[in-house]
Amino acid sequence: MSLKLLTTSALAIAAFSASTALARDQVQIAGSSTVLPYAAIVAEAFGENFDYPTPVVESGGSSAGLKRFCDGVGENTIDIANASRQIKASELEVCAANGVSDIIEVRVGYDGIVFASDIDGEAFAFSPTDWYRALSDKIVVDGAIIENPYTMWNEVNPDFPAQPIQAFVPGTKHGTREVFEDKVILAGCEASGDFEVMKAAMGDDKKAAERSCITLRTDGKSVDIDGDYTETLARIDSNKDGIGVFGLAFYENNTDALQVAPMSGVVPSTESISSGEYPVSRPLYFYVKKAHIGVIPGLKEFAEFFVLDEIAGPDGPLAEYGLVSDPELANTQAVVADEQVLGSGS
């Protein structure tokens, strides 16, 4: 083993590392772990049917993905951010400040958020009010705002079995969390009439009352899960009293371990979500950096491929996996084909 050889190879690698800005030829995607399986299915089919390399899909959560998306323009930034919620105004500002101004928003379909517990455990039928009263930090009892006193489900609602309250909800970096807060906790807060009491107590400050509603208790009855649904499932597996928040697709792939609870009397399914009966659903998006179209080979083709009827339509592989297809898919296809950016009207 000659020292010379080693030194030369080391130098070669060092020099190689220094020669940066090598053209990237595959699409890079990051973001929501809810969208990840769909994006992976599309990426795989894209790699099979086109001569472009298979795109790379990373997870990390909607907020983390959008943050990386807004880091700037260039080959070392991602091309597409997956999100299980719409991009926020504050995120658009960060994007604009970093030079990411032309963003194409693509809605791929809808996803239901389901509440599921261990398959051998007690059955539940929830309403948003039950969740609000079980998990909110402060609730109204007899007209007074107090710290949440409940420890058992039957205290929240006499119809429920006497089972300790233990909920596993998505952490704050997940887009699912916002939908959960918005469509379940806040809806329950309003439905139970507590919202009005809180608003009155806070001097008619609507924002403060909302914040007070959606602040979850921190005494261990509600546990934030920062990882993926697999972690939630593992928690329920080890704590049979636990009730977790999942995406519909995840539940449908684990029907042998989980039982789902109806929400407001509706059992979640692709049908009840697309008809709008099931209350807790949200649209799924991906965002494309227009500046990268034409620079990164295959980017536009991938975006177009994603929203094809054969892929995202009601009979496509995405629907088969659990996506609720978008009835207005034709509009989305037009948005991608014309590269309509956010804020350009339409």
Add this chain to the structure above:
Amino acid sequence: MSDTPVTKRKGSLLVQDARTIKRNRAEKRFQMYGIAAISIGMLMLVILLTTIIARGTGAFQQTFITLNVPLLAEKLDKKGNRDLADIKKVSTFGYAPLMQAAFEAKVAELGIETDLKPKKMAALLSKDAAAQLRNFVLENTDLIGETVEFQFLAQSRVDGYLKQRVTRDSIAKDKNINATQLDLVDALVASGHVVKKFNLDFIIGSDASDARPEAAGMGTAMMGSFFMMLVVLSLALPIGVAASIYLEEFAPKNWITDIIEVNISNLAAVPSIVFGILGLAVFINYMHLPNSAPLVGGLVLTLMTLPTIIITTRASLKSVPPSIRDAALGVGASKMQSVFHHVLPLAAPGILTGTIIGLAQALGETAPLLLIGMVGFIASNPPETIAEGLMSPNSAMPAQIYEWAKRADPAFYERAWGGIIILLVFLITMNAIAVLLRRRFERRW
């Protein structure tokens, strides 16, 4: 001081007095503690290994379905000119009807009675089957128009059924498969058209999406790990050895070298995730190296491995007796000649052992890779050149295992355990080589 007068020892050596008995008992007890500690350790190891093997071996076998597919020219080559560009226009969706027809024909040929529609029959096949068929047609355009026998992967539920992971009870609410389909599977198993056999693609194939866990393999991740190890070896070994030779043989002993020494030892104890953040900030954000590239992974792991290599190299340099250096210097060799002709060759086995152990440690590292984008759905094609292998996105073996363990479909869980077996085989081999080198070449003075 003591009141008791010194007395002669009573009794004999054959009869133990109370204190001797007590001391001997203490010793016995201590030995028992030691044995207990070792047994607990061994028990844990046995539990670990049996769990891994029991859960992981299933991943090396996969269920296949044999079908004769007629490659209809009117579907695959509508213009009839056998032009590759035209044939490529038929996407994998265009191949689905062929497979449904083939499945229906097979069921009719075998005389199996079932109420299933052809589409439901073809649902027993993996979604990968269409891709397999399309790739075959693109490579063998001359076979269009003929009927070819294929072995397709079965979908993961069928595979789970043959592996007893999926039962008729567990599929009650499963929309991917129903009992009628399982009846058909039973009939096909009886006729020998559904078989479970060794699946090489698990070892050499690439990752697959959540819709087809049965097609996922470790191959791409293995290439990623290989290229990372290449970078680590070609950077960490020369840098580490050069640094330790200088520190050990040439550097003056003063407070600066003391500080360097302390820092190297501290660096060895830094959690690996810290190196990941460093890699993200320096290599990707500042130097603009590509995301998810094994080159970046290798550079990060180099930083992590360097302290280990420096410490072991210095230890093996130290263990070479000074008399060897003195003798070399005494017959007129320069300092550098004494080091490179005598000390380094004698220390080489120790250095190599340290390097291999450092590499094994780097091979099993996941945390820093999380931050530089090497965890996710990465199913790139096998690289053709070394440069491509270093720069194109890839995963690594432990990252792939982590990724599989996170996925929703239970079939990925089995593959994660299978991946652990592959990784363990690599680690055990590397450590065995290190032990052998030490046994074979190490000299004691």
